[in-house]
Amino acid sequence: xxxxxxxxxxxxxxxxxxxxDLPAEVTTVGDLVGWLKSRGPEYEHALAEPRVIRFxxxxxxxxxxxxxxxxxxxxxxxxxxxx
Amino acid sequence: xxxxxxxxxxxxxxxxxxxxDLPAEVTTVGDLVGWLKSRGPEYEHALAEPRVIRFxxxxxxxxxxxxxxxxxxxxxxxxxxxx
Amino acid sequence: xxxxxxxxxxxxxDVAAEIARLKAAGGAGAIVTFTGVxxxxxxxxxxLELEHYPGMAEEEIGRIASEAAGRFELAGLTVIxxxxxxxxxxxxxxxxxxxxxxxAAFEAAGFLMDYMKTKAPFWxxxxxxxxxENWVGPRDGDDAALDRWRK
Amino acid sequence: xxxxxxxxxxxxxDVAAEIARLKAAGGAGAIVTFTGVxxxxxxxxxxLELEHYPGMAEEEIGRIASEAAGRFELAGLTVIxxxxxxxxxxxxxxxxxxxxxxxAAFEAAGFLMDYMKTKAPFWxxxxxxxxxENWVGPRDGDDAALDRWRK
Numbered sequence: 001x002x003x004x005x006x007x008x009x010x011x012x013x014x015x016x017x018x019x020x021d022l023p024a025e026v027t028t029v030g031d032l033v034g035w036l037k038s039r040g041p042e043y044e045h046a047l048a049e050p051r052v053i054r055f056x057x058x059x060x061x062x063x064x065x066x067x068x069x070x071x072x073x074x075x076x077x078x079x080x081x082x083x
Numbered sequence: 084x085x086x087x088x089x090x091x092x093x094x095x096x097x098x099x100x101x102x103x104d105l106p107a108e109v110t111t112v113g114d115l116v117g118w119l120k121s122r123g124p125e126y127e128h129a130l131a132e133p134r135v136i137r138f139x140x141x142x143x144x145x146x147x148x149x150x151x152x153x154x155x156x157x158x159x160x161x162x163x164x165x166x
Numbered sequence: 167x168x169x170x171x172x173x174x175x176x177x178x179x180d181v182a183a184e185i186a187r188l189k190a191a192g193g194a195g196a197i198v199t200f201t202g203v204x205x206x207x208x209x210x211x212x213x214l215e216l217e218h219y220p221g222m223a224e225e226e227i228g229r230i231a232s233e234a235a236g237r238f239e240l241a242g243l244t245v246i247x248x249x250x251x252x253x254x255x256x257x258x259x260x261x262x263x264x265x266x267x268x269x270a271a272f273e274a275a276g277f278l279m280d281y282m283k284t285k286a287p288f289w290x291x292x293x294x295x296x297x298x299e300n301w302v303g304p305r306d307g308d309d310a311a312l313d314r315w316r317k
Numbered sequence: 318x319x320x321x322x323x324x325x326x327x328x329x330x331d332v333a334a335e336i337a338r339l340k341a342a343g344g345a346g347a348i349v350t351f352t353g354v355x356x357x358x359x360x361x362x363x364x365l366e367l368e369h370y371p372g373m374a375e376e377e378i379g380r381i382a383s384e385a386a387g388r389f390e391l392a393g394l395t396v397i398x399x400x401x402x403x404x405x406x407x408x409x410x411x412x413x414x415x416x417x418x419x420x421a422a423f424e425a426a427g428f429l430m431d432y433m434k435t436k437a438p439f440w441x442x443x444x445x446x447x448x449x450e451n452w453v454g455p456r457d458g459d460d461a462a463l464d465r466w467r468k
Contacts, residue, residue: 007440059373082439090289142222162304165288182333195356
């Protein structure tokens with residue numbers, strides 16, 4: 001699955017995107033956050049305040065309980081400030 | 084005093100403006116309407132539905148109880164439809 | 167005092183130039199414009215004639231604009247109302263409001279239009295395709311629109 | 318279906334051209350535009366950088382625009398959101414809504430902006446005059462602004 005990061009989530013992780021192979025037990029967006037945080041201090045720092053992180057699955061906003069089955073691209077980013 | 088008329092009030096009276104000398108007993112905008120209606124069938128026709136006529140005294144919207152003392156120009160017109 | 171520009175004219179206006187003028191005054195983070203356009207009334211309308219009360223038109227719009235400037239936190243405000251003869255598609259009126267944050271500009275533009283509809287001394291006469299003509303009456307909704315601004 | 322035009326681009330936009338395009342589609346009696354401009358933040362701001370999520374930005378704005386077209390009686394709707402580097406005074410976003418009567422265009426433009434602020438995937442970073450930089454946080458008012466549109 002492809003993960004993409006934006007704004008300070010991108011800066012803290014130090015990547016704009018990456019391909020990952022998820023363990024079988026990671027089945028929701030919330031699981032993904034927990035798994036990412038175990039991957040190193042950059043991820044820990046980027047996702048330290050889980051309440052403020054927003055998600056999109058295949059370009060559509062998603063909540064933490066969103067299943068990952070069939071997803072091609074998951075995005076993690078801070079609250080949006082466009083307009 | 085100068086009287087000015089607009090839209091269908093102007094068309095029905097057949098004048099855009101006129102100078103008038105008011106009798107002493109005509110002291111308010113409402114009195115003026117009553118006095119004008121007595122001046123002929125054009126005025127009668129223009130002012131037949133007194134509820135819909137609007138007024139301005141010296142370029143400021145006014146109600147029927149507005150005194151005429153000191154007024155230089157009184158306008159009579161239908162509801163406005165600008166914008 | 168913020169810059170307030172009120173113009174009553176026969177000729178056309180330039181929305182882009184009016185936006186640029188408001189931006190040049192500074193302090194704008196949001197600019198809302200309203201352009202009122204002559205409708206074709208489903209093909210029935212041939213032309214629209216707008217009569218106005220010279221002198222009072224400028225003064226009354228100026229009073230409404232000052233009231234808006236007092237109610238909303240604006241950086242600038244422009245109102246241009248045309249008179250004369252219009253064909254379908256012609257611009258009739260422009261309101262442009264600038265503010266730091268968007269809500270004030272939206273509210274001021276809405277307030278201006280609601281008040282102009284019922285207080286600015288302009289009258290519309292329709293000339294129809296069948297050669298008849300008639301004075302436009304007030305819309306029922308226009309008085310109701312004012313109610314939301316009553317303090 | 319009314320014409321809906323959504324553009325995400327680096328370059329500038331032309332408000333007058335967008336208004337003309339909406340008028341050309343017909344049925345417009347009222348056109349409301351909102352232009353969001355880069356503020357100078359009291360002289361503190363040197364530049365603003367807008368990052369976006371390519372692909373999702375267009376799609377999400379398209380979804381918000383379709384929702385607006387379903388809620389309000391519109392004749393046409395245009396949204397242009399820029400990304401990249403901005404100086405104070407530069408245009409960032411344009412919403413233009415056309416309708417037969419003014420209320421729908423005002424409401425649609427307000428709805429679009431309220432939703433874009435919190436749902437369109439764009440992020441602002443300020444570069445300040447003292448050479449520091451920081452990501453802009455969400456405004457408290459932006460979530461509250463959404464509440465008035467909840468059905």
